Amino acid sequence: MALEAEVVKNKQVMLKVYVTGLPEESDFNIRLHTTISLKVPESSNNGVLVKNLYLSCDPFMRLLMQKPESSLQDVISGYSPGSTIGGFGVAKVVDSRHPKFEKGDSAWGQTKWEEYSLIAESDSLIKIEHTEVPLSYYTGLLGMPGLTAFSGLYGVCNPNKGEKVFVSGVSGAVGQLVGQFAKLIGCYVVGSAKTLYQVDLLKNKLGFDDAFNYKVAEDLAAALRRYATCLAHKKVTGAEPVQ
Structure with missing residues (x-):
């Protein structure tokens, strides 16, 4: 029984x-x-x-x-x-x-x-x-956010060492990882975030080469030209960064 x-x-x-x-x-x-x-x-x-x-x-x-x-x-x-x-x-x-x-x-x-x-x-x-x-x-890293970041960067964008990579809205789980993966390749990485605290986090803890607050940037195109000229964002999303 x-x-x-x-x-x-x-x-x-x-x-x-x-x-x-x-x-x-x-x-x-x-x-x-x-x-x-x-x-x-x-x-x-x-x-x-x-x-x-x-x-x-x-x-x-x-x-x-x-x-x-x-x-x-x-x-x-x-x-x-x-x-x-x-x-x-x-x-x-x-x-x-x-x-x-x-x-x-x-x-x-x-x-x-x-x-x-x-x-x-x-x-x-x-x-x-x-x-x-x-x-x-x-x-996180080994789950959905990590797989999304990995496949987007390596499978779609596929940058080379020394190239510049811009990550839009990088304070999220996926964006943080995209930037760090790009740094492992040897890219120059710039991210945008919506608070000064997040900008500081990107530059001083997560290893981004530079970052800016898109909420206070009057001209996003000018900000991108100032911080980095990059085609990686367009290649992944097919669109300009949006505010």
């Missing part, structure tokens, strides 16, 4: 209402009394049950929190009031019916803002092979 699976409480972060403006605490609910079985149902052929360890709060999630425009409903699948917030995270496998994952494995990918998640579409999970680094790195 099979042992009955353990059932535990599963704390969840839910969207309460569609968000307008900056997200506020009142836009969300914490659900405390939901329960979940620590066994993947037999009906879920490739399901993986994980315990979430680290969750990433990324800018794209704000778009998913607002009421979808009719023109975007077929393109973007956002959150709806009463649903659990989803995003990227790092987790430990509790149970698995997928051949790629075993109990005890670490993984990163798309999960939900809750203690435990049953991942039916386990193709959205990537098994972590290198556990000698802090697992939290897979929400």
